[in-house]
Amino acid sequence: MFFQFLEALLSLDLGWFTWLVEHNIIYAFAFFTLCFFFWDGNIRKALGATILLSLVAWIWVDMETISGMVIFAGSFLAIYYITKIAVMAFAEDSPALRKHLVLVGEIQFVVILLVFNVFMR
Numbered sequence: 001m002f003f004q005f006l007e008a009l010l011s012l013d014l015g016w017f018t019w020l021v022e023h024n025i026i027y028a029f030a031f032f033t034l035c036f037f038f039w040d041g042n043i044r045k046a047l048g049a050t051i052l053l054s055l056v057a058w059i060w061v062d063m064e065t066i067s068g069m070v071i072f073a074g075s076f077l078a079i080y081y082i083t084k085i086a087v088m089a090f091a092e093d094s095p096a097l098r099k100h101l102v103l104v105g106e107i108q109f110v111v112i113l114l115v116f117n118v119f120m121r
Contacts, residue, residue, distance in 0.1 A: 005058060088101065
């Protein structure tokens with residue numbers, strides 16, 4: 001979807017942007033509402049964050065297609081969240097790991113992503 005967006009942007013295809021707005025209006029409002037909530041009612045920041053969130057979501061979907069790695073699948077997300085709770089509970093109880101919770105979370109994501117795509121697909 002990101003590459004289609006770039007193509008439409010470079011060719012100034014207004015029809016594609018009209019189609020995008022018409023068919024994804026609920027997602028646009030949902031993203032805007034989420035960003036509006038997180039940026040404490042600042043409309044300018046929420047609008048910029050909505051655009052950024054949309055671009056990141058499109059890039060994730062395209063990277064999943066290009067690389068062949070599953071990221072947005074129900075079984076992957078179930079395993080990811082279950083192990084996330086266990087790993088973060090362990091890291092919070094460990095005095096040495098408590099300072100590095102973000103790093104522990106990122107390492108856990110990469111390990112689960114690799115294990116799922118290599119052994120469970």
